[in-house]
Amino acid sequence: MAAKPTKQSPIPSVWARPRREADQPTLSRATIVREAVVMLDAEGVEALSMRKLATRLNAGAASLYRHVATKDELMELAVDEVAAETHVPPADSPEWRAAAAEAAGSFRATALRHPWLSSVLGQAGLAYLGPNLMSFSERLAALFTSAGFAKPSGPIDTLLSYVIGMSTTEAAWLITVARSGETEADFIARLMPAAQQAAAVHEHLAEGYADAVSATVDPVALRDEKFAYGLDVVLDGLALRLEA
Amino acid sequence: MAAKPTKQSPIPSVWARPRREADQPTLSRATIVREAVVMLDAEGVEALSMRKLATRLNAGAASLYRHVATKDELMELAVDEVAAETHVPPADSPEWRAAAAEAAGSFRATALRHPWLSSVLGQAGLAYLGPNLMSFSERLAALFTSAGFAKPSGPIDTLLSYVIGMSTTEAAWLITVARSGETEADFIARLMPAAQQAAAVHEHLAEGYADAVSATVDPVALRDEKFAYGLDVVLDGLALRLEA
DNA sequence: CGCTCGATGCGAACGATGTACGCAGAGACA
DNA sequence: TGTCTCTGCGTACATCGTTCGCATCGAGCG
Numbered sequence: 001m002a003a004k005p006t007k008q009s010p011i012p013s014v015w016a017r018p019r020r021e022a023d024q025p026t027l028s029r030a031t032i033v034r035e036a037v038v039m040l041d042a043e044g045v046e047a048l049s050m051r052k053l054a055t056r057l058n059a060g061a062a063s064l065y066r067h068v069a070t071k072d073e074l075m076e077l078a079v080d081e082v083a084a085e086t087h088v089p090p091a092d093s094p095e096w097r098a099a100a101a102e103a104a105g106s107f108r109a110t111a112l113r114h115p116w117l118s119s120v121l122g123q124a125g126l127a128y129l130g131p132n133l134m135s136f137s138e139r140l141a142a143l144f145t146s147a148g149f150a151k152p153s154g155p156i157d158t159l160l161s162y163v164i165g166m167s168t169t170e171a172a173w174l175i176t177v178a179r180s181g182e183t184e185a186d187f188i189a190r191l192m193p194a195a196q197q198a199a200a201v202h203e204h205l206a207e208g209y210a211d212a213v214s215a216t217v218d219p220v221a222l223r224d225e226k227f228a229y230g231l232d233v234v235l236d237g238l239a240l241r242l243e244a
Numbered sequence: 245m246a247a248k249p250t251k252q253s254p255i256p257s258v259w260a261r262p263r264r265e266a267d268q269p270t271l272s273r274a275t276i277v278r279e280a281v282v283m284l285d286a287e288g289v290e291a292l293s294m295r296k297l298a299t300r301l302n303a304g305a306a307s308l309y310r311h312v313a314t315k316d317e318l319m320e321l322a323v324d325e326v327a328a329e330t331h332v333p334p335a336d337s338p339e340w341r342a343a344a345a346e347a348a349g350s351f352r353a354t355a356l357r358h359p360w361l362s363s364v365l366g367q368a369g370l371a372y373l374g375p376n377l378m379s380f381s382e383r384l385a386a387l388f389t390s391a392g393f394a395k396p397s398g399p400i401d402t403l404l405s406y407v408i409g410m411s412t413t414e415a416a417w418l419i420t421v422a423r424s425g426e427t428e429a430d431f432i433a434r435l436m437p438a439a440q441q442a443a444a445v446h447e448h449l450a451e452g453y454a455d456a457v458s459a460t461v462d463p464v465a466l467r468d469e470k471f472a473y474g475l476d477v478v479l480d481g482l483a484l485r486l487e488a
Numbered sequence: 489c490g491c492t493c494g495a496t497g498c499g500a501a502c503g504a505t506g507t508a509c510g511c512a513g514a515g516a517c518a
Numbered sequence: 519t520g521t522c523t524c525t526g527c528g529t530a531c532a533t534c535g536t537t538c539g540c541a542t543c544g545a546g547c548g
Binding site: 118119120121122123129131134135137138141142145151152153154155157158160161162163164165166168169171172194195198199202203204205208226229230232233234235236237238240241 | 362363364365366367373375378379381382385386389395396397398399401402404405406407408409410412413415416438439442443446447448449452470473474476477478479480481482484485
């Protein structure tokens with residue numbers, strides 16, 4: 001609605017009156033959250049303001065508050081919205097390790113697809129009660145109990161902590177890269193001198209950086225590998241617990 | 245300096261002129277960062293504004309920008325400031341597992357002491373190059389290489405990811421609790437009905453919540469235990485890698 | 489001793505933000 | 519036709535991060 005009415009209210013005619021526009025359905029919690037996610041993906045967390053979001057929806061800023069109590073609440077809804085993208089294999093799959101690995105990878109993938117997610121997860125208002133995150137946990141619980149763990153909360157928390165921690169770090173890195181406007185490889189190349197200088201005092205770190213400089217490989221593959229390594233470590237540790 | 249001069253510049257007398265106050269040394273990057281940490285600890289991340297911080301330092305808001313380029317930069321400095329509180333045992337300690345566990349616990353402790361840390365870590369501007377965080381990594385690298393790992397970056401990233409993930413979750417929870425003004429136990433009690441209802445649809449989760457309700461134990465001890473479990477899992481996984 | 493100069497502090501202002509208030513129109517049901 | 523509820527929104531307020539230009543200070547130098 002509201003196809004920008006002119007400043008002064010004009011002739012009070014039915015025809016001049018703004019008509020509900022059919023293309024943009026109506027303002028609703030769902031449309032608001034969906035558009036918020038689009039904006040967050042496109043411009044990051046600090047570019048999302050209630051006013052800009054409202055403008056995108058052909059609405060006034062105050063209108064949003066009819067469907068959403070507060071911006072923080074909007075954020076929680078946005079988190080749960082993208083949580084729907086995660087995928088956990090069914091519990092009856094024969095190999096629990098592969099299933100857990102796939103669930104973990106799926107979480108990481110959505111966290112990297114929506115890098116703002118990680119910044120928001122650390123914020124206060126717990127979105128952990130949202131239906132989609134809930135069902136993610138539930139499916140993990142099903143997976144681990146069917147795998148033989150007596151109490152699945154231990155494995156769940158361990159796996160999720162690792163995945164969240166790694167994804168947060170990666171997402172923060174990706175945001176920084178994106179902000180530079182360069183490709184990841186170029187950004188790394190430009191950052192190396194400073195990093196090396198900062199690491200020069202620390203013998204063990206300097207060694208690692210020296211390696212990194214020679215390896216001009218695909219940075220994406222490098223991150224994938226790093227994630228896989230830690231994931232394997234965690235799953236190994238869990239497997240050990242399964243035999244007792 | 246500047247003990248609030250009166251609005252109109254009064255009689256231009258030496259005695260009326262504001263004098264440098266000796267008790268509050270001077271405005272400097274160090275004092276600013278230190279006070280910022282105090283405010284963050286006391287009132288959380290959203291309560292820290294440049295104006296309020298300046299007022300606390302008997303200064304004008306604009307003055308802060310002589311020592312700090314931007315608020316984001318201040319935050320990075322604050323992160324590195326508290327990173328100095330972490331502790332890693334010397335590399336030559338006989339038992340690398342105990343040493344790694346102590347380092348991890350130390351990180352978690354400071355993350356819980358400064359719950360705003362986790363929210364900021366997920367934010368963009370990488371503070372990972374700060375000197376204190378650097379030396380934390382360095383000491384971890386020393387520890388793991390001395391333990392026998394060929395390339396310490398794998399274990400470091402794995403361990404840190406787990407610790408960061410778990411601490412972030414815990415800190416977010418603690419912030420929510422603190423905001424309620426209740427004790428953690430009371431808050432849990434008040435939250436249980438809603439959580440149970442939300443979990444009711446999910447059979448495996450409902451089970452876990454049923455457990456939690458009967459266990460009216462110390463919530464702090466429960467969190468400690470949860471952290472220790474996951475930490476053991478990670479260290480077991482790493483130990484496995486050491487034998488190959 | 490007097491002058492200059494760079495460093496430091498800050499009042500005021502700008503644009504943007506999240507949100508409260510109260511009115512206006514629209515559809516439902518009497 | 520009249521009333522009531524729901525939805526949209528113009529306006530306003532307090533607060534925010536940050537910039538600009540000026541005032542002040544102390545050190546160095548002639």
